[in-house]
Amino acid sequence: MAKKKRLAGRFLPSRVYARWKWTVRFGLSALPLILFLSGATTLYLSQARYRSTAVFEYLGSRPAGEVTGLLKSWNVVKPAVSSLDLVQRFTVDSETAVGIVDGLTETSVDAASGLIRVEVTHTDKEIARDLAATLVSSLDDYEKSLVTAGIRKRLELAENELTAAEDEAEQKQEALARLIALRGNDTQDPVARLDLDAARVSWEHARTSALDAGSRIAAHQRELANPGKWVVMHTPPVISSKAVTPEKSWTYFILSAIGTGLAFALVIPYLLELAFPRVYRPGRKGQEPWTDEIEAAELARQPA
Structure with missing residues (x-):
């Protein structure tokens, strides 16, 4: 006690x-x-920091939440870093510059309208404005690159099919010509007539395949010329008139x-x-x- x-x-x-x-x-x-x-x-x-905001509409098939994550991904940020030469302006390596941009960027989605907002805050007004705009355009370029890669793949396949169909059509035409030279074009022999008709149908089929492949190639080339647009800017980025209040x-x-x-x-x-x-x-x-x-x-x- x-x-x-x-x-x-x-x-x-x-x-x-x-x-x-x-x-x-x-x-x-x-x-x-x-x-x-x-x-x-x-x-x-x-230092005073300035915020630049860009609002855009996404026209692709991805969910809005996935798009906001994509805006801060390497595939979108790295081209923006290269476009604005941020490695030199920040005096860092490429990977570090991408990390810096990720820290400067905030993304959000308007639940009512579905519009996506990109906010970039930096001590340099020009970097804040240009980076907000470049990230949006880089997203559009990334989506175009994916679609373009698919079109090029289909175009290459169609070109290979065209080459094969043209070779086959040429072979069928030569075979038909030899058969005509051997039996004549107006032969009355039923067997010879059947052989000529079969050779002619085979040649026509090969030529049709070549024409179809050529049509697909033309369509793919038109798609490459205009792969489409995935982003529509609603509010271009504008530098805030006042410095952002410190946290x-x-x-x-x-x-x-x-x-x-x-x-x-x-x-x-x-x-x-x-x-x-x-x-x-x-x-x-x-x-x-x-x-x-x-x-x-x-x-x-x-x-x-």
């Missing part, structure tokens, strides 16, 4: 805070001032400094008491170490 009383008396707030009063004073005065000054200096020295304001630094100082003043004395239980620190020089006898005398003076 006496030990429990001694322990309770040792951790009384009045005793702990009196013993470690310098930490209380530091937490309530010096620490908040230091934190506030450092935060205020950071806020004062931070951490003066109020934030004031409250965080006061809160941190208060937490320091309340908690640190108890931690020091746990770490140094026998060091008596009311502040007078030459004071003897805290002993069991001194603690017993202190407890005896307290009311029961």
Whole structure:
């Protein structure tokens, strides 16, 4: 019971805070001032940032959520980085520049209209505006590249089919010519007539296949000339007239400094008491170490 009383008396707030009063004073005065000054200096020295917003409509088949993710993907951001020469302007490598752009960019979808918003925030007005526009155009180029790749593949297949059909038609025509030279074009022999008709039909079929392949090639070439459009810009990016308000304001630094100082003043004395239980620190020089006898005398003076 006496030990429990001694322990309770040792951790009384009045005793702990009196013993470690310098930490209380530091937490309530010096620490908040230091934190506030450092935060205020950071806020004062931070550069103004500008936001540029572009709003567009996506005409493809992807869900809007997938499009917003695609806007921040390597396939879209990397061409934008190259187009704006951001590697040189940021003085970083290509991969780092892509990461920087990802951090500068925010995307969202208007649930009512389905329009997609791209916001780019940067200390350079021109970069903010150009990057917002270039990301949208890069998305359109990426979708076109996918479609174009498919068209080129079909075009190559049609060209191969045309070559094969033309070779076959030429062979069938030569076979028909040899048969006509051998049996005559107006033969009355039923068997010979059947052979001529079969050879002529085979040649016509091969020639029709070649014509069909040629038609498909022409259609694919027209598709390549105009692969379509996947993005319609509704609001071109415009540089914001005012600098963007910093995320951490003066109020934030004031409250965080006061809160941190208060937490320091309340908690640190108890931690020091746990770490140094026998060091008596009311502040007078030459004071003897805290002993069991001194603690017993202190407890005896307290009311029961």
